[in-house]
Amino acid sequence: MIAPEHYGSESMKYVLFGEDGTSTEEKLAGYTGVVPWSYLRPHCENGVLFYVDASLDLTVVGAAISRNESARVDAWLKSGDLVKMSEVHASQWEKDSPEFEALVVSPFVLCRPV
Template identity: 55%
Template sequence: MVAPNPNNPQPLKYAMLGVDESTPLEKLEKYTGTVGWKYLAPHYLSGVLYFVDPELKLAEVGYAFSENHKEQVEAWLKAGDLVKIGDLHAEQWAKADNEFEALVVSPFVLCRPI
């Protein structure tokens, strides 16, 4: 093996370790996880935290956000299936020791207690 020469650096070689042929929806499902209120609180404070009704799949709602399906998101908001977290929810959740299913679809965070 030849020692590296600091006067003549070699370019870095990049390679993909595998090809992810998942659909965008499948990728969002992979990034759905369980967190506590401590993780969600800063997102509530910045106004980007949303509650997702348990009847909806979190990844499907995230997909609608990521693909800018504005009409669908507005319909969920109007129906109450998607709710921007307000002070009442935040106060209750801060007092409880709940865990949440959550998904970040930057800049938004979608969640629901589990």
């Protein structure tokens, strides 16, 4: 057992796992990266890949999905700012092989070409 005098003068701070003071957007930004089309192809085939328009922040969209903000997500879907990828898109990207900025918000994957 460690004696109290060995704890130091700073008080210990206890934080529950996942509650570190960062926003959902900040946490999701750490899971955003650049990937090739070959990484995204299986997600497209499984029907969980979504294109995010350049006018939107990928992490803001991801946070809205993770918080189940259905009205906000529905508005993006209706406006075309968020689009479920289909074979039409996949066939074009197979030819061009662009890289994508991507974010996994399970079970969905968000992306846009870089």
